[in-house]
Amino acid sequence: xxxxxxxxxxxxxxxxxxxxxxxxxxxxxxxxxxxxxxxxxxxxxxxxxxxxxxxxxxxxxxxxxxxxxxxxxxxxxxxxxxxxxxxxxxxxxxxxxxxxxxxxxxxxxxxxxxxxxxxxxxxxxxxxxxxxxxxxxxxxxxxxxxxxxxxxxxxxxxxxxxxxxxxxxxxxxxxxxxxxxxxxxxxxxxxxxxxxxxxxxxxxxxxxxxxxxxxxxxxxxxxxxxxxxxxxxxxxxxxxxxxxxxx
Amino acid sequence: xxxxxxxxxxxxxxxxxxxxxxxxxxxxxxxxxxxxxxxxxxxxxxxxxxxxxxxxxxxxxxxxxxxxxxxxxxxxxxxxxxxxxxxxxxxxxxxxxxxxxxxxxxxxxxxxxxxxxxxxxxxxxxxxxxxxxxxxxxxxxxxxxxxxxxxxxxxxxxxxxxxxxxxxxxxxxxxxxxxxxxxxxxxxxxxxxxxxxxxxxxxxxxxxxxxxxxxxxxxxxxxxxxxxxxxxxxxxxxxxxxxxxxxxxxxxxxxxxxxxx
Numbered sequence: 001x002x003x004x005x006x007x008x009x010x011x012x013x014x015x016x017x018x019x020x021x022x023x024x025x026x027x028x029x030x031x032x033x034x035x036x037x038x039x040x041x042x043x044x045x046x047x048x049x050x051x052x053x054x055x056x057x058x059x060x061x062x063x064x065x066x067x068x069x070x071x072x073x074x075x076x077x078x079x080x081x082x083x084x085x086x087x088x089x090x091x092x093x094x095x096x097x098x099x100x101x102x103x104x105x106x107x108x109x110x111x112x113x114x115x116x117x118x119x120x121x122x123x124x125x126x127x128x129x130x131x132x133x134x135x136x137x138x139x140x141x142x143x144x145x146x147x148x149x150x151x152x153x154x155x156x157x158x159x160x161x162x163x164x165x166x167x168x169x170x171x172x173x174x175x176x177x178x179x180x181x182x183x184x185x186x187x188x189x190x191x192x193x194x195x196x197x198x199x200x201x202x203x204x205x206x207x208x209x210x211x212x213x214x215x216x217x218x219x220x221x222x223x224x225x226x227x228x229x230x231x232x233x234x235x236x237x238x239x240x241x242x243x244x245x246x247x
Numbered sequence: 248x249x250x251x252x253x254x255x256x257x258x259x260x261x262x263x264x265x266x267x268x269x270x271x272x273x274x275x276x277x278x279x280x281x282x283x284x285x286x287x288x289x290x291x292x293x294x295x296x297x298x299x300x301x302x303x304x305x306x307x308x309x310x311x312x313x314x315x316x317x318x319x320x321x322x323x324x325x326x327x328x329x330x331x332x333x334x335x336x337x338x339x340x341x342x343x344x345x346x347x348x349x350x351x352x353x354x355x356x357x358x359x360x361x362x363x364x365x366x367x368x369x370x371x372x373x374x375x376x377x378x379x380x381x382x383x384x385x386x387x388x389x390x391x392x393x394x395x396x397x398x399x400x401x402x403x404x405x406x407x408x409x410x411x412x413x414x415x416x417x418x419x420x421x422x423x424x425x426x427x428x429x430x431x432x433x434x435x436x437x438x439x440x441x442x443x444x445x446x447x448x449x450x451x452x453x454x455x456x457x458x459x460x461x462x463x464x465x466x467x468x469x470x471x472x473x474x475x476x477x478x479x480x481x482x483x484x485x486x487x488x489x490x491x492x493x494x495x496x497x498x499x500x501x502x503x504x505x506x507x508x
Contacts, residue, residue: 012504016249016251017250019251019493020249020250023250023254023258023490024254024315026255026258027255027316028319029486029489030261030288030482030486031290034288037314037316061312061313076327104287104325106429107426108427109445117289132424134346134347134456134457135457173299176292177292178291178293178316208486212492216496226503233508
């Protein structure tokens with residue numbers, strides 16, 4: 001059999017993977033703080049005891065786009081968006097520090113400050129717990145000030161500070177939980193220059209038109225791969241016919 | 248089959264839910280003390296086809312892997328308990344809570360529900376009830392010959408009768424506050440019930456403990472901003488259209504493959 005048929009098939013399969021990445025970006029066009037994923041294909045030659053003529057394509061997502069998303073005004077005190085570069089530190093399901101741009105914070109029943117997904121926000125010393133309060137404000141540097149329950153309006157107490165980091169983008173990677181993690185497993189130090197804006201949340205940074213274009217482009221690429229398989233079958237048919245004994 | 252189909256399907260159903268939330272907000276734009284909802288989107292887990300940092304050959308590490316996202320879901324709806332506008336009505340039994348608290352009302356099953364809808368009325372026994380007919384806790388009885396009902400900022404209800412020059416105190420309205428009002432269960436009819444997430448209610452005198460003061464003769468309007476909801480509606484519709492376009496594209500790929508091969 002002609003090995004080219006398998007090459008064309010793997011091209012089609014990898015194209016479908018690539019389309020899934022763009023479909024996922026588009027599905028998350030409204031997800032708070034979502035960062036879109038890139039997709040690329042890598043040429044993978046097959047080495048062995050033969051001439052390395054076969055080169056398979058391999059789709060991978062080499063990185064995440066860190067461009068800023070739209071700032072959406074909500075006016076809610078606990079909604080914060082990172083202005084410019086930087087991330088909000090949270091604890092992932094395993095208790096490890098991870099990073100996100102989704103700042104739709106809330107307070108759970110235990111009085112803990114968590115993200116919209118329920119992940120605890122990292123403070124100066126571990127998770128952030130807040131006492132009952134009549135007013136909560138988060139300032140630009142992540143400091144949380146509250147007016148305690150029953151307190152006068154001028155009795156402002158600064159309680160804790162949200163850990164904000166600004167690592168080298170080369171050293172962060174989106175993992176299976178959709179959160180950003182450090183590539184080498186180290187936690188990043190807090191950066192005092194990262195600024196928060198309260199009353200806003202950051203939308204997704206997915207560029208919908210770009211993603212649509214990619215999806216259409218990939219559909220055509222898939223069709224080319226299928227056409228290739230079709231052509232190869234024709235070739236196989238022709239060669240089989242030539243070899244048939246003329247009766 | 249093409250997993251892009253399933254991913255876009257999650258996009259469609261999430262946008263559908265978002266539209267539902269927007270429609271409900273807009274439908275309640277005139278509901279007294281209605282609190283708007285917001286759909287909270289989250290990306291679903293990623294399927295690691297090839298983990299980043301894996302080996303492509305004995306000594307060659309792949310700099311990046313292949314992680315395929317599996318879509319999006321509406322993880323929660325969040326009630327925004329910010330105050331709505333206050334409207335003067337000058338009706339004696341209309342009260343608005345200026346602050347974070349809730350009125351307590353007794354449900355038919357004996358449990359307490361919480362509401363911010365202060366359009367109160369008297370029932371046939373003279374008890375103060377909500378417009379839904381539920382008795383405000385603690386129960387307050389108003390005599391038949393009362394001319395004026397006065398509700399003070401701190402919840403003291405007093406009545407003035409024709410026979411009397413001075414007003415007499417007949418009861419007090421308490422207010423309940425919650426650590427996390429977003430965790431309350433919205434029971435409909437402007438009522439909320441306590442859950443584990445909301446925490447137990449902190450009941451107190453209005454005006455203390457940041458529970459909010461009572462303003463007589465006013466009603467709190469819905470906090471829905473109709474312009475904002477309309478913008479949400481448009482973006483939701485466009486996102487829906489784009490997800491369905493991806494489905495069409497993925498379907499086109501499959502049908503082409505099936506026809507050609």
